[in-house]
Amino acid sequence: MKLTPSLLALTAALGATAATAGELEVTHWWTSGGEAAAVKTLAEAYEAKTGNGWVDGAIAGSGGTARPIIISRILGGDPMGATQMTHGRQAEELIEAGMMLDITDVAEANGWTDVINPPALLEGCTVDGRIYCAPLNIHSAQWLWLSHKAFEDAGVAVPTNWSEFVAAAPALKEAGKQPLALGQQPWQSNLAFGTISLAVAGLDAWKAVNIDKNAEVAAGPDYAAAFEAVANAREMAAGSNVQDWNQATNMVITDAAGGQIMGDWAQGEFAMAGEVAGEDYSCLPGLGVNAVLDTGGDAIYFPVNDDPEVTAMQKELAEVLLSPEVQVAFNLAKGSLPVRGDIDMSTANACMQKGLEILAGGADGILPSGDMSLTADTTGQVEDLMAEFWADSSMSAADAQARFAEIIADAD
Amino acid sequence: MADTALPTHGPRGPKPKRALSRTNIIVYGTLIVVSLYYLLPLWVMVMTSLKGMPEIRLGNIFAPPVEITFEPWARAWSGACTGINCDGLSRGFGNSVQILLPSLALSVAIASVNGYALANWKFKGSEVFFTILILGAFIPYQVMLYPMVIILRELGLYGNLWGLVLVHTVFGMPILTLLFRNYFAGMPEELFKAARVDGAGFWGIYFRIMLPMSLPIFVVAMILQVTGIWNDFLFGVIFTKPEIYPMTVQLNNIVNSVQGVKEYNVNMAATLLTGLVPLVIYFVSGKLFVRGIAAGAVKG
């Protein structure tokens, strides 16, 4: 007991490692190989351009692990300087509660409204006419990644759309390959479902369900076909026991699996492994059926801070994030698309060019992302359903569809 | 109940007869087989951490390494990457120590005084508070997260080391208080009464009589707290910030960030390094732990 006070004093002295002025802490969950390389470009650009330090607050384990930390820190009154969040409906409440910094002045000074394409990205950051986040990149989920060698080994041509892929699956299986690689986490099951439903049920049905929350369409024949297609894909994915998305991507990279349905962030993993798009692997946006992409993506938010110095650093960061050089470097490393329509991405590879083309094609090929139209709560319910559906082969497509329609009917 | 001297040592079971009797074969046989189950994960972790990735991909996880390499250990300690920081666990070790010491001191000190008051200085309502405290041991921590954040914010302790120390003290309190209360309640009452007659007060008796006699239970409490605080991830990550993230946060980051292939050997080495402090404590003080438990936990 007598020991205690001196111990306390000692540790207090050790604990006094206060951050030196001019450092901004940035929280994110970009920890895979390609993602980390992309963060590095941000940190380096920020430090070089502003002279401030970048304190990296990476938390591995996806948004589910990071979000309680981010929200606790903001609620507890000791916020980080900036944080990654998916833009759209997730941050609405924090903005409404006045906990996020208004960066409209930065946006105006840099003409964000003119350069950001598609404009929906900036709208995702806008509440009551004020801008609260800096969109960083565009991520689309609707991609099928294919290993050329896996199909070669199986003696079939590399598919160019989903139905060819389905047709090639038996040959892959015979050659000892996993036809479809799928990580076990619920969001991946949901991503695969969303992508397949967009390709099979079609664009109109997808919009009716995801944007208008039309439960009748969700229970209708278009979606019935989509659920059947998922039930079929479930058999192609059986035996794929990996957890993380990039472990599944790695199965495609090492030619152990024929393909994976995953967002364009998988691109970063192929790049890290030294694979060449069009030679070692190819990619089919919209599963090769509808050339449409959603425009989800990451945004950086800036929690309100009492310290004007921090506020200044936050605004500097916002400016850096949208600068053309950073946009190019970051997105090339991460495999995502830039949020600026006015920059030169000619160094991008074949897959990214496909994405850029669709973006440049204008509104027809662009969907709002699920994150913007569905609440996290609804998404979570669909994820649970899909996790169960993909894992449990005894669950019929009709049952799953009926439960899906219920969730959509309750969505707000 | 009134038996106070340090717990009786030595086995009390019936004495086996011959060295190779049927009973002995069953007893040792069972113990050895069960030991395999307990040792298997440690064996696998150590072996895997000493192999290179190619060998892991080809080989059997139970086989010892053909070629021993310490590179995974070096990488886990100072090379593994999370985000853009590639300094492995080394950063977290000092932080964990910094979190552990004050949390340990404060939580054990407070719980021992609580236990002493509950055992020897009952006041009106003391048992009610104690019951609430024990019920508190059953509440999932996650439920308390937001309200705790708000409490700490109001106290102005959120986000610094002392907030975390307080959290560890609060959540360690139920079980520790139970241990100390049971231990002090088991001491002979005459001792306490004699001191009272001599005019010793609350603190006098605590420091001069109770404290010197309660080494075994302090050992138990400290071991439990070292394990709990050292292994904590949730509080460490919620109530602090990157400069002071404990080692477990770095472990989570190393294990959950897959950069290309999952480096199982580095993961295992990191896991073992993180577990080293509590493991060493158990190996070194296992005997004291058992004694302390015998003295404290088992007396109703």
Add this chain to the structure above:
Amino acid sequence: MTIVESDGIDLARAERKPRRPFRNISAKIASLPMVLTALVVFVGCTVWTVIYSFTDSKLLPRLSWEGLGQYERLWGTRRWLVSLENLAIYGICSMVLILLIGFTLAALLDRKIRFEGAFRTVFLYPFALSFIVTGLAWQWILNPDFGIQASIRAMGWESFVFDPLNSPDLVIFGILIAGIWQGSGLIMVIMLAGLRGIDEDIWKAARVDGIGTVKTYVKVIIPMMRPVFVTALVLIAAGIIKVYDLVVAQTAGGPGISSQMPALYVMDAMFKNQNLAQGFAASTMMLVSVLIVLIPWAYLEFAGKKRG
């Protein structure tokens, strides 16, 4: 020890501070941290959680009432029902098995064996490791591609199947294997301590009466160890209701939702789905079930004792 005792009294006598009226004040002040923890943290946070479970709080707690809506939704959610079922299976199995294994190991160690310390350390060391580590280690051992299944197949038994973590029906037992591995050592130590507290005369008497060893344990020893079993049960039960890290590390609730647990449901509702009130409703239900089990027990154990 006796030396310390008399020392203590001598010192106390030397101090000579008779202050009877203040004695309760001192004890109360000293108990302040406990009282505050019990009232502010445990009662306060619980009440707070229950109140907010009747709201429609999403990302941030706010007081906009929604009545019983969250509870209706909770009990209509398949994942919650699966979680409860899993908790029941896991809870009952681990309670029974940990007590059984803990007691059996303790009884074996108590038979005047050699290397007792070594065995004890082996059984106890997993307790020093966190659930995260436990989950990862067992996920690795149970992995069908390079764990037990692969090793046994490599030995020539090609059709051998042992893949609990990827089977929806067996996954909970895969978690159980890891949970028991981590938790049984502590219970073994507690049981061992209890056995050491049994008077040797009991054994002598049993032998004189010609009662067999196993029968003596069941009929005589175990009933005498009631407080030990109570302590063990409290520790096991508190661990079961909170099981979270282990599942997250080992299976993350999968395959599908077949190894979900209530604590995962609470965490996901609160932080992933940004539906705080739903998480609060689920945790309130967890609390209610704990109270239903514990209040009668706590009443008998603590309130009863004062009178007895």
